[in-house]
Amino acid sequence: MSGRGCDLVVVHLYADLLRTYGDRGNVLALARRAEWRGFGVRVCEVGRGEPLPPKTDIVLMGGGTDRVQEIVGEDLLSRGGELLEAAAAGAVVIGICGGYQFLGRRYVDARGTVIEGLGILDVETIAGEGRIVGNVRAEATLRDERFELIGFENHGGRTRLGPDARPLATVPQGQGNNGGDRTEGAVQGTAVGTYLHGPVLPANPRFADELLRMALAERLGGEPLAPLDDALEEAAHSAARSRRR
Amino acid sequence: MDRTPAADRGTSSARDRVARGAARATGALLRRTGAGGGSALPGTVLERLSPGFVERRAAAFGDGVVIVSGTNGKTTTASMLRTILRASGIQTAGNESGSNLRRGVASALMEAPATARMAVLEVDEAALPALVRAMRPRALVLTNVFRDQLDRYWETETIARHLADAMDAAPAGCRVIANADDPLLWHRAREHDVVGFGVASLVGAAATGSRADAEPEACPRCGETLSYAGRTIAHLGRARCTACSWASVAPEYEATVVSSSGMSGIVVKIRGHTIHLGIGGVHNAYNAAAALAAAAVLGVSEERAAKALEEFRPRFGRSEEFSAEGHAGWLFLMKNPAGAGVVIREVTEDERVGAVVVAVSDQIADGRDISWIWDVDFERLEAAGLPTVASGRRAADVAVRLKYAGESPVGVDPEPRGALRTAASAAGQGRSIAVLATYTAMLDVRKALTHSRRARLEDVG
Numbered sequence: 001m002s003g004r005g006c007d008l009v010v011v012h013l014y015a016d017l018l019r020t021y022g023d024r025g026n027v028l029a030l031a032r033r034a035e036w037r038g039f040g041v042r043v044c045e046v047g048r049g050e051p052l053p054p055k056t057d058i059v060l061m062g063g064g065t066d067r068v069q070e071i072v073g074e075d076l077l078s079r080g081g082e083l084l085e086a087a088a089a090g091a092v093v094i095g096i097c098g099g100y101q102f103l104g105r106r107y108v109d110a111r112g113t114v115i116e117g118l119g120i121l122d123v124e125t126i127a128g129e130g131r132i133v134g135n136v137r138a139e140a141t142l143r144d145e146r147f148e149l150i151g152f153e154n155h156g157g158r159t160r161l162g163p164d165a166r167p168l169a170t171v172p173q174g175q176g177n178n179g180g181d182r183t184e185g186a187v188q189g190t191a192v193g194t195y196l197h198g199p200v201l202p203a204n205p206r207f208a209d210e211l212l213r214m215a216l217a218e219r220l221g222g223e224p225l226a227p228l229d230d231a232l233e234e235a236a237h238s239a240a241r242s243r244r245r
Numbered sequence: 246m247d248r249t250p251a252a253d254r255g256t257s258s259a260r261d262r263v264a265r266g267a268a269r270a271t272g273a274l275l276r277r278t279g280a281g282g283g284s285a286l287p288g289t290v291l292e293r294l295s296p297g298f299v300e301r302r303a304a305a306f307g308d309g310v311v312i313v314s315g316t317n318g319k320t321t322t323a324s325m326l327r328t329i330l331r332a333s334g335i336q337t338a339g340n341e342s343g344s345n346l347r348r349g350v351a352s353a354l355m356e357a358p359a360t361a362r363m364a365v366l367e368v369d370e371a372a373l374p375a376l377v378r379a380m381r382p383r384a385l386v387l388t389n390v391f392r393d394q395l396d397r398y399w400e401t402e403t404i405a406r407h408l409a410d411a412m413d414a415a416p417a418g419c420r421v422i423a424n425a426d427d428p429l430l431w432h433r434a435r436e437h438d439v440v441g442f443g444v445a446s447l448v449g450a451a452a453t454g455s456r457a458d459a460e461p462e463a464c465p466r467c468g469e470t471l472s473y474a475g476r477t478i479a480h481l482g483r484a485r486c487t488a489c490s491w492a493s494v495a496p497e498y499e500a501t502v503v504s505s506s507g508m509s510g511i512v513v514k515i516r517g518h519t520i521h522l523g524i525g526g527v528h529n530a531y532n533a534a535a536a537l538a539a540a541a542v543l544g545v546s547e548e549r550a551a552k553a554l555e556e557f558r559p560r561f562g563r564s565e566e567f568s569a570e571g572h573a574g575w576l577f578l579m580k581n582p583a584g585a586g587v588v589i590r591e592v593t594e595d596e597r598v599g600a601v602v603v604a605v606s607d608q609i610a611d612g613r614d615i616s617w618i619w620d621v622d623f624e625r626l627e628a629a630g631l632p633t634v635a636s637g638r639r640a641a642d643v644a645v646r647l648k649y650a651g652e653s654p655v656g657v658d659p660e661p662r663g664a665l666r667t668a669a670s671a672a673g674q675g676r677s678i679a680v681l682a683t684y685t686a687m688l689d690v691r692k693a694l695t696h697s698r699r700a701r702l703e704d705v706g
Contacts, residue, residue, distance in 0.1 A: 240642075
């Protein structure tokens, strides 16, 4: 942590429950990459019934099993206002896999039961026939920056975007949101959702940095983030490119 | 108890004999052509030619069948139990190679000597319910439920459900021996005729806060937060629900860790018996408690079982010794965050270790999604200041993981031979190398060690 105190507050929401796919790695990627540039970072694990810390800059919510997502559901809906408020104040809200589905308007499970979501992203998910599983290569666009994403997808839900959200990426390889329209993930304001595991941020440093730039926009005042030695990250990224589906 | 030799009973049908011959020929052919170890396909042939073979052969063991399942510790627990039974003069059959799907079990039954009175078989969690129905075990040992191969099983709850289905499918009179420190498992097990085993919480272990490698710590009954009085590994420990009355219990067979000396061993006390285990790690305290409880259920005296456990030595890949590039080394199988966590604890406690190779591959047998390496406590390795080398098909991802854990690896090499060389030069004079590898990465390391003239692999099993 730098002498400047705390510049960046990263919240890992339901870290004790939604963490099935190495989601801790996403939090680590954001925290380390900010620290290496001299920013002071505080990572907070926020559980059920606990409020978000003041001045939250980034909220990250990972995926969990069906049972755990059910457990989290009630608490999550009760903090819809809090999250919307944070997002409106410029906080970056990131949902991965199950967390992505939660950020959407609703989730309809296999029995047709409708589970209300937070509505931070204008997306809707319906349980599908069979799971979408495999390696993914995607072309992302975020804040006019274009970069490649690699990752692993493993989800049963099929997500479709409404008019207020736009896709995070298209998928030359993989199924993405629904296996139909070649899109992957969603972006709306400072909220971002994706199905990609890997975890996605360590192996895609440009994505991690774009999210950091969004979160640190005011503090950076238009300045770019200092470059880092990403030789290892780039090597992992290029190795993934040749991986079969 | 009926002691009629197996060969005189259900397995002696002409059809079974012909099928067995064909299956054996398949195995021999596979081994000769180098197409594989020959442990699974013969089982498939056998079952095709002689439907119901598994049922008939299992029923022929005079002293019955014991099944061991769960995410971690199957092979070691089953092997410990066989060691105990053998020491008590009971000849056992089993699938020592760890081939634990239905066809592997069928192959093991095919090879079982007619004189074997009992079978101790480890069974894959997904294959478990059907095999319990087929083999009608007299005892079912369930070790734990951790995240493992999520792209295959999808969810931890699916694994827990397989184990619960198996308990429901067990025949009347079957005893369940289950890990009482695993809330998700114990919640289902306590509905049955169950004997619990566990490990008393370690001194100094974090009693609060979540651990990276733990399963979600929600009450198995109501879903509210669990509070832990103490933990041993990941989410294993003494827990109670903060909302409802659910609480884990003190198990009948509880091991207390008396002392631990890294990889060379651990001393535990179970029901007054002090046992010097020849293999280290808290996970082996669990395995020993499970084996002892199972042996007691099977009628072996605890004293004799405890003594036999001291003679136990690990099997394939569960910490083998080797030497390479003039350095001694240990090879560990790493399957999931919890299992890797205990190995890392052992490695960092052992002062002989000078460098660590982390080898991760992503073939089907390893699990294709390697996200879980981010939940492994590599931070502990880094905090211990041990130089690391990334290896395996996913060496590049391992390198990134190690970098974010604290320090970039001193080398990145997908090939085991190069990785071992780098580790050897980083380890320092007289220090050993620890290799943590996923399943197929481990096979690659073994192959490299076997082929290298400068390396030697000792099967200490």
